[in-house]
Amino acid sequence: MYPAPRKTRLAVWKFASCDGCQLSLLDCEDALLELAEVLEFAYFPEALSRPVRGRYALSLVEGSISTPKDAERIRAVRRRSDHLVTLGACATAGGIQALRNFAAAGEFVAAVYAHPQYIATLEHSSAISAHVPVDFELRGCPVNKLQLLEVISAFLRGRRPAIPAYSLCIECKSRAHTCVLVATRQACLGPVTQAGCGAICPGCHRGCYGCFGPQETPNTTALSDALAALGVSRAALQRLYRTFNADAPAFRRESERHGE
Amino acid sequence: MSRQTQCAHVIDLEGLQQLLDALRERGYRTLGPTVRDGAIAYEDIASVEELPRGWTDEQSPGAYRLRPSDTDTVFGFAVGPQSWKRPLFPSHQILWRAGVAGGKVQLDSEPHIDAPLALIGVRACELSALAIQDRVWLGGAAPDAEYRARRADAFIVAVNCAHAGGNCFCVSMHTGPEVTSGYDLALTELGTEGEPTFLVTCATEAGAAVLETLTRRAARDDEIAAAQAVVAHTAASMGRAMPETDWVSRLLVSPEHPRWNALADRCLACGNCTMVCPTCFCTNLEDTSDLSGLQVTRTRRWDSCFSVDFAYVHGGSVRPSIRARYRQWITHKLATWPQQFGTSGCVGCGRCISWCPVGIDLTEEVAALCAETPD
Incomplete structure (x- = not known):
């Protein structure tokens, strides 16, 4: 009565990244077998030795674009993908490597490599959406594997993924964590950060580091004013916004208001 | 106050422990205030040792500090970040599931009912909040089955506030600090020195039945007056007030x-x-x-x-x-x-x-x- 549907052909691509988001897929453990029931893992170098070439129904893309070659490669990936979903802070906002966007990348290359002339790199590390159309951006550093499974489940049924864009505070309070900002005066980016991680850091009595990037309408100015009143220095404020999502527009703009 | 004073008794910490024990023996899950992560949280408690004895709080806009109290009181703090809506109206609740099995759609929408709840230390403003949530969840054409079951089964031990928080304004909202209805038993902590004692009043037969099992004595007139003075003092020391305008x-x-x-x-x-x-x-x-x-x-x-x-x-x-x-x-x-x-x-x-x-x-x-x- 309900014949087994044809498996959906999946590809997982890596650009400038640490592999953590791809590993979230392999970290699905029990759900991996269910995934294999409905997906054909066609291209996934982290997990497969023999890729299947051709077109892909769904491409999951990890990493940012940081070299001229990658800027070409992402266009090829897009051409071969019916749908393209980015995974994580690198693919969605440029990642921690986008810190170079605030400085001269060429100077880093000269300082690090003995023969910088062999290094072909772009001046900026940028999000996938700066290069090709993206169907959905899943936030996080790394992504939350439960959210990843939800995105894939929603994609398979053609429905909107249940991934809220509201603040981390809503998730934090839902879990009955005590607010570290109000009760212990710690700097916390939760009020301006998108939910999704499960409020891991406040659950360990530490402020949010903003791994999931800006929430839907972040009022970073008001939060910075409150943190400054708690004694957070201008340099510390800049560092707070400049981590995994440093080049997300709201965090970038706010970080540029602070500093030494 | 007449009905309450009729059954007014005094218990000590041992009596309070007997109250927790009695409720647990009757199958209640006992939730009460305890210190967790620098704040007063409502958690499962089995012993009076878990109550925040000797703790109080300082609250101002955007700031909450828990600190050791100058006194040794058990309920000498104002409300913390959690409210009783969490156990009655959980932050995350599956309403139904449906699946296909054997070629048929099967729906599972049975309400999920847990052990009855005993809420220990409910303040006057929180009783008002529960009454408001009752109107929301039970007042309409489609009452919420799980909320109704949790609420109907709940045993409520209220506490008259002996400490007004810096952000409290219940007096101007006419919701406190004295508990007036919506509870089974109400406690007022008497005195601030020595072993804690509590004036207990009951408002329901369920409350009276539990009270009868505790080691207690009838309250003296001066103790009833002292309990009223506790509430009056709290009412006079509100942190804030809503403006007296329309x-x-x-x-x-x-x-x-x-x-x-x-x-x-x-x-x-x-x-x-x-x-x-x-x-x-x-x-x-x-x-x-x-x-x-x-x-x-x-x-x-x-x-x-x-x-x-x-x-x-x-x-x-x-x-x-x-x-x-x-x-x-x-x-x-x-x-x-x-x-x-x-x-x-x-x-x-x-x-x-x-x-x-x-x-x-x-x-x-x-x-x-x-x-x-x-x-």
Whole structure:
């Protein structure tokens, strides 16, 4: 009565990244077998030795674009993908490597490599959406594997993924964590950060580091004013916004208001 | 007070332990205040040792500090970040599941009923909040089955406040600090030195039946008077007050008041005020399917009028600006709630003031919105 549907052909691509988001897929453990029931893992170098070439129904893309070659490669990936979903802070906002966007990348290359002339790199590390159309951006550093499974489940049924864009505070309070900002005066980016991680850091009595990037309408100015009143220095404020999502527009703009 | 004073008794800490034991023997899950992560939390408690004896709090806009008290009292603190809405109206609740098995769709929508709850240490403002939530969840055409079961089975041990928090304003909302109804037993902690003793009154037969099993003695007149003095002292030391103006109608005629713009500049749209509010009840219904597509689940989660999606209709959100969202929250809570439910949506607990990361003071904002006249 309900014949087994044809498996959906999946590809997982890596650009400038640490592999953590791809590993979230392999970290699905029990759900991996269910995934294999409905997906054909066609291209996934982290997990497969023999890729299947051709077109892909769904491409999951990890990493940012940081070299001229990658800027070409992402266009090829897009051409071969019916749908393209980015995974994580690198693919969605440029990642921690986008810190170079605030400085001269060429100077880093000269300082690090003995023969910088062999290094072909772009001046900026940028999000996938700066290069090709993206169907959905899943936030996080790394992504939350439960959210990843939800995105894939929603994609398979053609429905909107249940991934809220509201603040981390809503998730934090839902879990009955005590607010570290109000009760212990710690700097916390939760009020301006998108939910999704499960409020891991406040659950360990530490402020949010903003791994999931800006929430839907972040009022970073008001939060910075409150943190400054708690004694957070201008340099510390800049560092707070400049981590995994440093080049997300709201965090970038706010970080540029602070500093030494 | 006549009915209460008739059964007024005095118990000590041993009696309070007997109360916990008696409730647990009757099958109740006993939830009460305890110190966790630098705040008073409502958790499972089995022993009076777990109560926050010797602790008190300092609260101001955007700030909460738990500190050792100068006294050795058990209930010498004001309300913390949690409210009793959490156990009665959980932040995450599966409403139904459906699946395909044997070629047929099977629906599982049976209410999930846990052990009955005994809520220990419920304050007057919180009793008012429970009454408001009752109207929300039970008052309409489709009462919530799980809430109804939890509420009907709940045993409530109220506590008269002996300490007004810096952000408390229940007196101006006529919701406290004295508990007047909606409880089974009520405690008033007597004195601040030596071994704690409590004046106990009962308001229900269930309360009287439990009280009979405790080691107790009848309260003397001076102890009844002392209990009344505790409440009077708390009432006289409120941290804040709502303005004595007709803010219900003032708010409704001031949608373009310039103060809303100033508020929008400060508001983080983080939703903390709505999460800690003991009466905020807004939820999102989330429909999800699993990987196989053969199992679907409808989940109800706490949501907030501060989220953009909460006001999403076809084509977009009707309240995209923070200004519009803050205005929605405050005008609903204070001005249109009475039309909808017959009471204010605010009970004066002050949680929204304490737990706002930027310290927006509801009472101050209402005063400003009512005092200044927009063009």
